[in-house]
């Protein structure tokens with residue numbers, strides 16, 4: 001599956017009549033890592049949720065691969081700070097679910113899930129339930145599950161925020177390695193300029209009314 005471009009055109013969004021974004025234009029080109037930085041509360045998570053198809057668009061348009069976004073899709077995965085693992089499934093079976101949805105035959109799922117968990121440093125923790133894992137471990141399971149699903153676009157909302165520096169560096173490297181094999185478009189929100197510089201093909205700063213390119217500034 002090829003990477004999916006993402007487009008926001010003159011997008012305005014808000015909650016209960018309170019505007020958050022107004023008239024935002026933004027494009028993530030197919031296969032690039034677009035990093036979004038911006039002040040707390042400026043609407044970064046809101047924009048990602050909109051790309052994920054979780055917020056109704058009232059003004060403007062959102063497109064994925066040129067087609068209007070009308071709701072969630074397996075093509076567009078969202079990873080946010082609070083993990084969304086199924087609490088009654090252990091780590092391995094959470095990853096297996098993504099493989100099942102991708103159509104991987106049952107006989108191969110267990111081994112493949114364990115190999116993903118090993119890549120995020122949790123090869124020994126496959127039998128643990130989410131509540132038996134630390135916050136950072138749950139984030140890594142979530143990353144494994146998302147990458148295993150091979151989405152065409154990945155929306156990442158400070159996915160490595162709760163990790164220690166070394167684990168964070170390992171996960172950044174893993175993300176780049178996986179994308180080299182299975183290209184996807186990534187929209188990555190972070191407050192960490194070092195992370196932005198490392199991961200971003202482009203870095204933009206979001207404000208309520210638009211985006212400014214930053215790559216030159218941070219290079």
Ligand SMILES: Nc1ncnc2c1ncn2[C@@H]1O[C@H](COP(=O)(O)OP(=O)(O)OP(=O)(O)O)[C@@H](O)[C@H]1O
Nearest residue numbers: 015016020038039040041042043044045046047191
């Ligand atoms: N579900 C919601 N209902 C009402 N208001 C919300 C909701 N979610 C976010 N907001 C408001 O929308 C604005 C943008 O929030 P958002 O989470 O998108 O910002 P952000 O840029 O991701 O911030 P941060 O960097 O702190 O995570 C904030 O003023 C926030 O209070």
